[in-house]
Amino acid sequence: MDSSASVDTHHEPHAHDAAHEHHELGFWRKYIFSTDHKVIGIQYLISGLIFLFFGFCLMMLMRWQLAYPGHELPVIGKWLPHIFGPESMPDGKMTPNFYNSLGAMHGTIMIFLGVVPIAFAAFGNFVVPLQIGAPDMAFPKVNMASYWAFFIGGSIMLISFFVPGGAAKGGWTSYTPLAAFDDTGPGRLVVFNGQTLWLIAFIFLITSSLLGAINFIPTIIQLRAKGLTWMRLPVFVWTEFVTAFLLLLAFPPLEAAIIMQLMDRVAHTSFFLPAGLVLNGAPVSISGGGSPLLWQHLFWFLGHPEVYVLVLPAFGIVAEILANNSRKPLWGYKAHVFAVLTIGFLSFIVWAHHMWLTGMGSGVSAFFQTTTILISVPSVIILSAFFISLWGGSIRFTVPMLFTIAFLPMFGIGGLTGIPLAFNSADLYLHDTYYVIAHFHYLVAPGTIFAIFGGIYYWFPKATGRKMNDFWGRVHFWPTLICMNAIFLPMFLQGMAGMHRRWYDGGQGWNVANDHTIWGLTGFEWNKPISWAAWIMGLAQIPFIINFFWSIKHGKKVNDNPWEATTLEWTAPSPPPHGNFVHTPVAYRGPYEYSLPGRDRDFTMQNEPVEPAERTRRKPPAESVLV
Amino acid sequence: MEIPYTVSTRPDTGLWNAKVGIWLFLASEVMLFGGLFSAYIFLRIDAPPGTWPRGVLNVPVGTFNTSILIISSVMVVLAWASLKMRRYRAYWWYMLGTILCGIVFLVIKLGYEWPLDYVHFGAYIKPEALGKYEQYLGNAYAAEKDLPPRLEITGHLHNQAALKDPNIKEYEVALDPLNAYPTNPEVDRPHFFPLPVTDKIAKIEKEDVERATMFLPTHSTYFASYFTITGLHGAHVLGGVLVFIYLWLPVSKRLYQSNPEHLANRVEVAGLFWHFVDLIWIFVFPLFYLL
Amino acid sequence: MNNPPDVSQDPKEFEEYAHGIRKHVRGYLMVGITLLVFTALTVALSYVNFGTHKANIAVAVLVAAFKAGLVAAIFMHLAAEKRLIYRILIFTGFFVLGLFWLTLFAWYDYPIFR
Structure with missing residues (x-):
């Protein structure tokens, strides 16, 4: 813990x-x-x-409508129509169309513009080359193209709020045939309408993800430092590696589907449209012969691996922070690696569990139920290994560690509540209820987003040379944790009571909600505490935002390895210069050599050569040949 | 620190970076076209009998275009081999040949084949009116010979205005041979050289027509997938041509003079992409032209 | 064949190496001609009646697969490539077949309309 740790980072900044x-x-x-x-x-x-914050704001607006349906939104309700157009919130009251836009865009933005770019691309870009001792990514220009494709895609997504009719309303899944006719008709432009722009934005986002994936994999394969064998890679690198494969192979079928839906909308083809559709009382002039199910298959072929795209980098971040702050080697490193690989593999063949209600036959259902239950095994292995890693550690309750420790039970709740959804028969009841919302938000919001916060607090010193403020970090953490649970736990109850997730009035018009109470409140009345928790959680992010920007300039200056961590990124200067390392790093040992016996410090960095005295104490594989 | 293994190979993988990168890219392309082809199979299996057109594309032109792509593939690989043997002049010529092949392919595809479809017309007859047009459809004959039912009358539309103008009550169509002589065994199967449109004109009343369009993506799921897949394939050809032009321009000669192996690697990577585009076409051709 | 070592400055070694490439060139030309022949073949076979239309589709897809295999094996050097690339492609192949097979499986296992 003493400050002399900085002496051991192998570089001379002046040279x-x-x-x-x-x-x-x-x-x-x-x-x-x-x-x-x-x-x-x-x-x-x-x-x-x-x-992420923008998507969260959309949700906070929705929460008003759900808690107080049809009421005028106080204060900002007056000027929102000036931003989103007169059709959005006339007199401060939300229209159903605008509500649908908010729902669709909340999902899209949070997943594709918030969590994936941060968890996969931001941390991946910043941390992976440093952790593997590389000077940069394998293809720096492709990397830049990837970011700018993302930027264009995101901009188009935002622009779509301001076209006639507003942003896409078809949900983040854009199921056809609804999505094929959304935002068409009188008063809507041909290309500049919500759904079409959503599709075009997606083409850019997919391109961005593909370019990213094509960059990450060769970087990890080709640019590993000398001695950094596969089994010496930090778990975060492994998770990024598998995530990159998921993006690489799962996104293109969605891109194909997006192109086909774009054709359906612009060239009036019928890829996803059956014959005999009637729109507003008139038969639609299309050839028909398409299949809405085809869209669902292609969408969920991405959609499910996408879930693991959200989760795997979070596992990686948690593994790093957990090992570092429990001052103990990560328990079951190999189990971790193989579990991550297994998840990656299985995630491609479970997608149809999102489609139980489409009426699949029993054979297909049995197949997908089996694979879905199978994939819970590696997830449990990982989570168990995390818990065991804590056992007997000398835990440091730093801010990143707080988020990480909170991640474990939150993710556990999210994962375990998913198991009933894996079974066809249980899902028939729970499908499209708030139960599902609660389940996947527990995985992504207090799950992945907590890991993201933890990662930001953890790697902030590497990026800036300064630490974020500890006190305000705690002020950020505790209300966030409490509010998260206040938001999502009641949703399980609402869902099990049968509340549907897409009701514009929050279930007010739903009679059963009024005479069936859960803990004294009806399903609809539960919306109010949930909404208040959401708004308070919004306030709880303010300390984080201020802390983040304030600390860039005014945070406490720290040395290159403030957390006394072992992986290679902490051997580079903070912030690392162009080209990253002063001396080409060489790895001599595994990634988590904490509390090694016979050492005067409780951490041993990967680039510290194995001493002769150590050799006799060690098992042979640890000093395997340099590659 | 510089990025290692941009030209030389990493000992444990035996590869340089871009080669890993391009193969990963091709893997994603396999999935992209895999998605499209899986949609094609899905739609085709799903299509009711008689709604999946056959023999409507020009096979000789398609065959020619296939050969053009194969020849260009050979030239790319020869260009790469020439670079490896350090014969820049030969490389330059092979590269030029590849670029020209790519351009010829695109011109034929976009400038000739696609427009040929736009001017063709097809009208699906309502099931209850099929009997009325038996002389053009020959469904009794088709059933007897175990051919798929014929639901559509195709040819060249003489009164183009009929498509837009609700006052015109019928389409005047110069019939395709199939509809002109539906019971002639000659037209049971598609021909290699497409038979020209006849001068026999049929009048089809609009109220008997379920749906009438030109051969555009909206005509049927067949044309929808045809235009989508060939359009996307064409975009890939265009991308490849642009990369080859860059590698052929004097800029690359400078790279050749300083580091010939680097240029050879770039050509190999671009070539791998080009072969892949060729490979996709090898499947597109029979699936859309012949079957 | 792929990734030849950095070409030696020694003219004799280079000559040997260039000779090896020249041998390949002949192979590339042969493959090109084979591909053209098979293109003609696939066109011709499509006008032969194999009994059912399904049989015709099977034949055409088989010929196409053979041609694609030639392009991949020779032009794309897959006949002798590094293990890493095979691994990438095996996974890709597995998942693309999974996509094909499972969507079709789901389609044929559809109790309502089939």
């Missing part, structure tokens, strides 16, 4: 500065159109956080 003077680039090349993986990572992080 370094001189060597890189000739690399000085202008402002635009350095911070905007940069090819440096660290800058791109930070660009991803900041844009992702903005989108």
Whole structure:
């Protein structure tokens, strides 16, 4: 814990500065159109956080309508129509169309513009090359293209709020045939309408993800430092590696589906449209012969791996922080690795469990139920290994660790409540209720987003050379944790009472809700405490936002390895210069050598050579040949 | 630190970075076209009898275009081999040949084949009116010979205005041979050289027609997938041509002079992409033209 | 064949190496001709009646698969490639077949309309 730890980071900052003077680039090349993986990572992080907050704001608006349906939204209700158009909230009262837009865009933005860019791209870009001892990503220009494709996609998504009719309303799943006719007709433009822009934005986002994935995998395969064998990789690198494969192979079928839906909307084809459709009382002039089920298959072929795209990087971040703050090697490293690989593999063949209600036959159902239950096994292995890692550790309750520890039970709740949904018969009842909302939000919101917060607090010193404020970090953490649970726990109850997730009036018009109470409140009345919890949680993010930006300039200055961690990124200067490392790093040992017996410090970095005295104490594989 | 293994190979994988990258990219392309082809299979199996057109594309032109792509693939690989043997001049010529092949392919596809479809007309007859047009459809004959039912009358539309104008009550169509002589065994199966449109004109009343369009994506799921897949394939060809033009321009000669192996690697990567585009076409051709 | 070592400055070694490439060139030409022949073959076979239309589809897809295999094996050097690339492609192949098979399986197992 003493400050002398900095002495052991193998570099001399002054020698370094001189060597890189000739690399000085202008402002635009350095911070905007940069090819440096660290800058791109930070660009991803900041844009992702903005989108995350924006998506959260959309949800806070929805929560008003759910808690107080038909009431005028106080204060901001007056000027929202000036932003989102007169059709959105006339007199401060939300229209059903606008409510649908908010729902669809909340899902889309949170997943594709918030969590994936942060968890996969931001942390991946910033941390992975540093952790594997590489100077940059394998293809820096492709990396920049990836960010800018994301930026364009995100911008189109935002622009779609301001076209006639507003943003897409078809839900983040955009099921056909509804989505094929959404935002068409009188008063709607041909291309500049919500759903079409949603599709076009998606093409850019998919391109961005593909370019990212094509970059990550060769980086991890080709640019690992000398001695950094596969079984010495930090778990975060493993999870990014598998995530990249998921994006690489799962996104293209969705891209194909997006192109086909775009054709359905623009060229009036019938890929996803059966014959005999009637729209507003008139038969639609299309050839028919398409299949709405086809869209669902192609969508969920991405949709399910996408869930693991959200979750796996969170596992990685948690593994890093957990090992570091429990001062103990991560328990079951190999089990982790193989569990992550298994999840990656199985996630491709479980997708139809999102489609139980479409009426699949028993054979297919049996297949997908089996694989879905199978995939819970590796997830449980990982979570159990996390819990066991805590056992007997000398835990440091730092802010990143708080988020990480909170992640474990939250993710556990989310995962275990998913098991009933895996079974066809239980899902028939729970499908499309608030139960499902609660289930996957427990995985993603207090799950992945907590890991993201933890990761931000954890790697912030590496990116800036300064620590974020500890006190305000705690002020951020506790209300967030409490509100998260106040939001999502009651949703399980609402869902089991049968409340449908897409009701515009929050279930007010639903009679059963009024005479069946859960803990003294009806299903509809539960909306109020949930909404208040959501708004308070919004307030609880303010300390984080201020802390984040304030600490960039004014945070406490720290050395290169403030957490006394072992992985290679902490051997680089903070912030790392262009090219990252002063000396080419070499790895001599595994990633989590904490509390190694016979050492005077409780952490041993990966680039510390194995001492002769150590050799006799160690099992042979640990000093395997350098590759 | 510089990024390692951009040209030389990493000992444990035996590969340089871009080669891993391009193969991953191709893997994603396999999934992209896999999604489209799986949609094709799904739609085709799902199509009711008689709604999946056959023999409507020009096979000789398609065969020619297939050959063009194969030849261009050979030239790319020869260009790469020339670079490996350090014969820049030969490389330059092969590259030019590839680019020209790509352009010829695109011009034929977009400038000739697609427009040929736009001017063709098809009208699906309502089930209750099929008997009325038996002389053009020959469904009794088709049933006897175990051919798929014929629900559509195709040909060249003489009164184009009929598509838009609700006052015109009938379509005047110069019939395709199938509808002109439906009971002639000659037209049971598609022909290699497409038979020209006859001068026999049929008048089809609009109220008997379920749906009438030109051969556009909206005509049927067949044309929808045809235009989508060939359009996307065409976009890939265009992308490949642009990359080859870059590799052929004098910019690349400078790279050749400083690091010939680097240029050879780039050509190999671009070539792998090009072969893949060729490979996709090898499946597109029979699936849409012949079957 | 792929990734030849950095070409040696030694003219004799280079000559040997260039000779190896030249041998491949002949192979590439042969493959090109084979592909053209099979293109003609697939067109011709499509006008032969194999009994059912399904049989015709099977034949055409088989010929196409053979041609695609040639392109992949020779032009794309897959006949002798590094293990890593095979691994990537095995997974891709597995998942693309999974996509095909499972969507079709779901379709044929559809109790209401089939």
